[in-house]
Amino acid sequence: MKIKNICCLGAGYVGGPTMSVIALKCPEIKVTVVDLNESRIAAWNNGDLDKLPVYEPGLAEVVEEARGRNLFFSTEVDSAIEAADMIFIAVNTPTKNYGEGKGMAADLKFVELCARQIARIAKNDKIIVEKSTLPVRTAETLQTILDHTGNGVKFEVLSNPEFLAEGTAINDLLHADRVLIGGKQTESGQKAIQALVDVYAHWLSPKQILTTNVWSSELSKLTANAFLAQRISSINALSALCEATEADVDEVATAIGTDSRIGPKFLKASVGFGGSCFQKDILNLVYLCRYFNLPEVANYWEQIIILNDYQKYRFAKKIISSLFNTVSGKKITFLGWAFKKDTNDTRESAAIYVAEHLIEDGAEIHVYDPKVSEEKIKADMSYLWELKGFTEQKIESKLKQIFVYNSAEDALHQAHAVAVLTEWDEFKTYNWNSIFINMYKPAFIFDGRNILDAEELTAIGFQVKGIGKGYIPQLKREPVF
Numbered sequence: 001m002k003i004k005n006i007c008c009l010g011a012g013y014v015g016g017p018t019m020s021v022i023a024l025k026c027p028e029i030k031v032t033v034v035d036l037n038e039s040r041i042a043a044w045n046n047g048d049l050d051k052l053p054v055y056e057p058g059l060a061e062v063v064e065e066a067r068g069r070n071l072f073f074s075t076e077v078d079s080a081i082e083a084a085d086m087i088f089i090a091v092n093t094p095t096k097n098y099g100e101g102k103g104m105a106a107d108l109k110f111v112e113l114c115a116r117q118i119a120r121i122a123k124n125d126k127i128i129v130e131k132s133t134l135p136v137r138t139a140e141t142l143q144t145i146l147d148h149t150g151n152g153v154k155f156e157v158l159s160n161p162e163f164l165a166e167g168t169a170i171n172d173l174l175h176a177d178r179v180l181i182g183g184k185q186t187e188s189g190q191k192a193i194q195a196l197v198d199v200y201a202h203w204l205s206p207k208q209i210l211t212t213n214v215w216s217s218e219l220s221k222l223t224a225n226a227f228l229a230q231r232i233s234s235i236n237a238l239s240a241l242c243e244a245t246e247a248d249v250d251e252v253a254t255a256i257g258t259d260s261r262i263g264p265k266f267l268k269a270s271v272g273f274g275g276s277c278f279q280k281d282i283l284n285l286v287y288l289c290r291y292f293n294l295p296e297v298a299n300y301w302e303q304i305i306i307l308n309d310y311q312k313y314r315f316a317k318k319i320i321s322s323l324f325n326t327v328s329g330k331k332i333t334f335l336g337w338a339f340k341k342d343t344n345d346t347r348e349s350a351a352i353y354v355a356e357h358l359i360e361d362g363a364e365i366h367v368y369d370p371k372v373s374e375e376k377i378k379a380d381m382s383y384l385w386e387l388k389g390f391t392e393q394k395i396e397s398k399l400k401q402i403f404v405y406n407s408a409e410d411a412l413h414q415a416h417a418v419a420v421l422t423e424w425d426e427f428k429t430y431n432w433n434s435i436f437i438n439m440y441k442p443a444f445i446f447d448g449r450n451i452l453d454a455e456e457l458t459a460i461g462f463q464v465k466g467i468g469k470g471y472i473p474q475l476k477r478e479p480v481f
């Protein structure tokens with residue numbers, strides 16, 4: 001079966017870039033990305049490519065080439081479903097914040113709604129592709145809904161989890177380590193798998209395309225994220241020990257990373273991981289383990305989250321204790337708000353939680369991020385406080401402790417301390433001499449990403465505190481007051 005028309009439900013961080021690359025590489029396939037969110041679709045259609053709703057290096061160029069040729073963004077969900085041979089579901093699957101499984105399980109209501117809508121609209125056979133990250137065995141639920149509420153047409157459900165990382169999404173899609181496709185072992189299941197393999201084969205080699213049964217594919221995505229996050233929590237746990245013992249976490253990471261069994265990647269200590277996926281997917285894994293009565297396994301994976309929360313809290317606490325045990329009324333400048341560099345995504349960003357702790361202690365948080373707007377930053381904090389049950393009035397009053405700037409220079413002027421929350425490259429290029437002159441003394445830098453040159457900054461006169469840096473560089477000259 002040759003795919004001619006693809007529809008993708010969900011024009012977010014996954015649906016948008018993934019479908020743009022498929023359209024770029026498969027010019028004979030019409031790709032329509034639909035979303036219920038009108039403003040998001042309008043932004044994808046914006047003539048000004050700087051205004052796309054997702055910031056990713058290289059994305060604008062891909063959209064520019066394919067949009068209007070064979071790539072379309074639309075809110076016309078029903079007609080796109082009807083016309084498609086293959087439908088990707090790339091909608092959000094956040095952690096449930098209500099009822100059974102609250103705070104742990106994945107909320108599948110958006111996925112279920114998609115299945116019901118597809119079943120209602122479809123008038124010919126279709127291949128349904130799970131692109132969203134889903135608990136293992138969700139394909140069974142989808143198949144049941146599709147078969148029992150549809151118009152008697154045949155649906156093949158495939159699992160094709162997405163492994164792109166935000167910030168490098170286009171490169172990851174173009175040069176994927178692998179794509180994974182899970183399907184049934186039946187003849188029609190194998191045909192559906194082949195149809196999707198043929199799509200990816202436009203630009204990936206056969207050895208990059210793995211095929212498995214559906215359940216292995218679904219579980220592999222949760223497992224991949226759990227393993228990746230586990231490495232971060234492992235090195236972060238050791239960063240606390242490094243600080244207590246004058247070891248240097250980067251030296252330890254290099255020393256262990258040269259062991260080929262361990263490998264050098266994903267061993268960078270930081271203020272803690274963020275992003276929409278790691279936490280929610282591990283919580284979901286923990287929930288599944290408990291559901292299948294495997295408490296030891298659940299507790300093992302849960303520790304990754306516990307450690308990550310500890311790391312964010314530890315960072316905030318270090319700021320407070322270094323600033324003479326109070327940050328009340330002090331100006332703390334946050335460099336970065338996004339959960340990592342080269343993305344405008346802020347979901348679960350460490351910055352949110354560090355800000356919360358500091359605001360609780362009375363700090364004024366002054367933020368500069370090259371890609372995140374004031375509206376977004378305030379929405380992130382409001383959402384967190386709403387979940388905590390704060391009244392509207394209390395939220396309004398707390399928001400007055402947050403100030404957002406379009407320039408780093410303004411954000412840093414007369415600050416008591418700088419906290420680096422995101423590893424944006426531009427922070428390394430600043431004129432730290434003049435920043436020092438314009439700050440209150442002693443001028444503190446808390447480098448939550450270990451990206452700045454601690455020795456150079458110490459020589460300028462800063463008090464520098466990195467993550468996992470027990471060794472404090474000696475002052476090379478007297479501080480300038």
Ligand code: NAI
Pocket residue numbers: 009010011012013014015034035036037040077090091092093110113114131132133134162163164165166276277
């Ligand atoms: P997102 O929140 O950026 O985008 C989801 C979009 O789906 C939203 O724009 C929403 O309006 C839309 N939507 C919801 N219900 C819909 C419906 N019934 N019809 C049409 N559109 C609908 O989410 P994101 O980050 O793109 O994630 C999507 C899925 O991909 C999640 O399951 C996530 O775990 C997974 N994933 C995310 C990665 C990432 O880096 N963000 C990486 C790999 C997987």
